[in-house]
Amino acid sequence: MEAEHIGLATMASLLRLVGLAASVAVSSALTIAEINGNKFLSPYSGQTVSNVTGVVTAKGPDGIWIRSTKPDRDARTSESIYVFGAKFASTNNLTVGDAISIGGKVSEYRSSKAYVYLTELASPTLEEKLSSGNTVKALVIGKDTSDPPTQQFSSLDGGFVFGVPNNVSLISVANPVLEPKEYGMDFWESLSGELVTVRKPTAVNKPNNYGDTWVIGDWKVTGRNGRDGLTQTEKDANPETIIIGSPLDGTSNPSTTKLGDDLEEITGIVTQAFGFYRILPTTAIKVKKSQKPALPSATKLKSDGKCNGITFGAYNVENLSPNSSHLGAIASHIVNYLKSPDLVFLQEVQDDNGPTNDAIVSANLTLSTLAAAIANSGGPQYAFTDVDPVDDQDGGAPGGNIRTAYFYKPSLIRLYKPNPGGSLDANEVLAGPTLKYNPGLIDPTNEAWTASRKPLVAQWEALGKKGKSEGKFFTVNVHFGSKGGSSSIQGDARPPVNGGVEDRQAQADLTANFVKSIFAKDKNARVITAGDFNEFISVAPLKSYVQTSGLNDLDAVANIKPVERYTYLFDMQAQQLDHMFISNSLKKHAQYEHIHINTWVDKAAQISDHDPSVAKLDVCS
Ligand SMILES: *[C@@H]1O[C@H](CO)[C@@H](O)[C@H](O)[C@H]1NC(C)=O
Ligand SMILES: *[C@@H]1O[C@H](CO)[C@@H](O)[C@H](O)[C@H]1NC(C)=O
Ligand SMILES: *[C@@H]1O[C@H](CO)[C@@H](O)[C@H](O)[C@H]1NC(C)=O
Ligand SMILES: *[C@@H]1O[C@H](CO)[C@@H](O)[C@H](O)[C@H]1NC(C)=O
């Protein structure tokens, strides 16, 4: 199938063959660099080769890696290759430092069609052991190699890895010539099979469930945040990172590594598996110095108790139900880290019996249990409001009926002329402006919301002395559709599939147009939209959300440094899925903070997968 990719160089080397009958087998002495070629796929894929010489650099449970004894000077062609065969090393008494000559079949392997192929030599046969005890030195990344590129992943991404549309080409089909100085995937592919060293590694995420840990080394990086992680910023999605996979000696990587921890030097083999380029370390990674301080400070934004200094919290509380073991910790976060904001936008509140999959949709017990826990932790007695969803229609964990909800301090804020809408009632902006339903959902029967949460709109008034109304404002609490179904950022599809992006675009359009209809009645209306948008600010749905709605990204208004804009960790990224947007009328003196209470701690100590945020706004001047 790769026949169309066999270029002139390959034809020339085929013509050099002498004394062989016509055969698919290539029996000349190909170098490892020639086998790898300067693209993602080997020009010899599917062919049998012999007399391939290399020195054994490492042994794994299912094969060995060899490095060429005849290197070329082309940085695009890896000098090493994986020799796949579980018994090959033991049968032939091979050890690191042995120079060998072998034959085998050049193969491209991947365990899923969503992944990029790994070039390997399968069904190996030992032709000759040439010598042993040869010195094996790892290539130091950034010293013996160029620095990994810091912004782009692939030439096929059209300049933006989160560009829309997704999956317009496949690496396995386009098979571009590698440009290791430009594109991160090309860089790691050009080192496929190599023994490398990462000096002064830093963890840029917590390990996954297998202990695999994303790191950077002492090379140049961009997007470094104050915690030493790498934040995804516009046009920079951190290809200079690499995930450290399962150790070759059978040990296990630690599970307690945290964002920004310093690690001991790592040496291992570059390979491609489970959708990522990865280094298989010779032994388990070790934390050298844990990042400090262990916990972030509490927010500095405290309520002034009056309309010109109202605080707004936002928190995705990750499948909260009355029985959740993390409910007490969420209450403590709201009181001790968010300093009990006057109004809280909550997402992922489950119904009263959580994951039990029955007809119950009310979350009154969930919300009152949280309210009681907050009061018990020394916080205020919050009131709350939400609109029950239709059973099993809003996505999330089966049976949970997750929804957004508001907590508010009734002494300071109340719903303006409350008139709660039902699950199927579409809210409207009426003259005033005011709402048909307060609170109520945006166009809940629109198919854009299939298996997703419908935004909860409310209108409020801040109360002054003696309960006098001193400022009205609107809020929209969102939890857009998830990124489920996304493909790996280093996967075959380019740009990678951003799961659900079409849904989020439609959801963003509906929400933005609702907000626009408020401004149509009052261009100075005060509007705050917040929650888990499940999308990045530079990606199409939120680009047009800002444009259509006329709202402002509060991170930008509050001048938060771009690298400190994160609420979530995913793969190699510190990234922002949770946002707050405010109307022009609220920009003056607006303040905002992300409280990294969950991204900074280790996995066991994490209470939600999202960080909460707090804003302070003047809703009456
Ligand atoms: C293997 O390669 C070496 C050096 O390139 C050459 O001398 C030898 O003849 C080759 N052997 C075979 C069987 O092709
Ligand atoms: C295995 O190889 C080592 C050198 O790598 C050699 O010292 C030893 O004698 C070999 N053992 C056998 C059984 O061939
Ligand atoms: C919650 O836990 C209590 C006691 O542990 C149990 O009796 C109750 O059935 C649980 N409720 C749900 C909805 O799981
Ligand atoms: C939940 O609380 C609201 C407001 O207090 C009330 O109208 C509603 O009936 C309650 N639902 C259930 C199932 O108790």
Ligand SMILES: *[C@@H]1O[C@H](CO)[C@@H](O)[C@H](O)[C@H]1NC(C)=O
């Ligand atoms: C990308 O598109 C191809 C068709 O060109 C399809 O076969 C493949 O499944 C898609 N990949 C993903 C991850 O959706």
